[in-house]
Amino acid sequence: MSDLKFAVLGTGFWSNFQIPAWFEVGGVELVALYNRTVAKAEAAAAKYHVPRVYGDAEELFRREKLDFVDIITEVPAHAPLVQLAAKYKVPVICQKPMAGDYATCQAMVAACRAAGVTFMIHENFRWQTPMRALKEVLDSGIIGHPFRARIQFIHGLPAIFENQPFLKELERFAFTDVGSHLFDLARFFFGEPQSIYAQTYRTRPDIKGEDVASAMLRIGDLICSCDISYSSNVERQCFPETLILVEGSKGTIELAPDLWLRVTTAAGTTAERHAPPTYAWADPRYAVAHASIVPCNAHLLQSLQTGRPAETSGEDNLKTMRLVYSAYESAASNQVIQLT
Helix, strand or coil: CCCEEEEEECCCCCHHHHHHHHHHHCCEEEEEEECCCHHHHHHHHHHHCCCEEECCHHHHHHHCCCCEEEECCCHHHHHHHHHHHHHCCCCEEEECCCCCCHHHHHHHHHHHHHHCCCEEEECCHHHCHHHHHHHHHHHHCCCCCEEEEEEEEECCCCHHHHHCHHHHHCCCCHHHHHHHHHHHHHHHHHCCCCEEEEEEECCCCCCCCCCEEEEEEEECCEEEEEEEECCCCHHHCCCCEEEEEEEECCEEEEEEHHHEEEEEECCEEEEEECCCCCCCCCCHHHHHHHHHHHHHHHHHHHHHHHCCCCCCEHHHHHHHHHHHHHHHHHHHHCCCEECC
């Protein structure tokens, strides 16, 4: 099978990890870059030996023969670029969150559906090494029927705002930035929620949106809480980490600090550390997240090659986006939002 030709749209912070991850996967040829600040695209082109650079996205679509595009821009640019991909009949991968409001997410999915264009979301948390391991244990049935779960994201590094200063300007921050990941994990592990109740809080005076947030999901007879904090142990500069506890009728699964997966049943407790592969281009502080980009990209590429739907198609991710924006509706009204 010949390499698929693709273009990257957006050469900011995350392109430093997304592009090398594509090269790790292989089977692709990066032929063009777009960025509204052309100098940034030119710098990335020199670094990654990309032959062509554009400051006009539509010009790129007109001139290039592409098998797909990968959108790595800030969120406001996602919808216009997805609409362009639909217009030019080019399969498209887009970073999460899909868009800044639910109606725009719906319009993006509808545009690609109408054009017959493959639309996928780069939702990498479910591809983290410990998350795949936890899913395997959960599906084995060893802990019986799960009835309660907690998915907790903690972060105490100031680097997030240094690397992505636009995050400080978001009116909606925690649920859109990481809540989209946690809600996707909840769906991945347990299925589709029937209701959501959420609360938000802002601890920092120098940001516009919430940096602490919690949501409770009802998924059948399971209760799942999703908790986010960007202010955890700031004095110790806590590395970003996702911690999980699942209680079942026959035992528990715990994703503990430092990637330890513990399974407890009547037979006792087993513990195994699920560290991700290491890559020279990944930031060690974010190693588990950056490493997950590789299997995520590999899965999306396989979908493009085979025509089989991706786990995180646009249609599927629309369900996650509904949770994100229902969480804000719940927090604003202090009410449970029914989803079914």
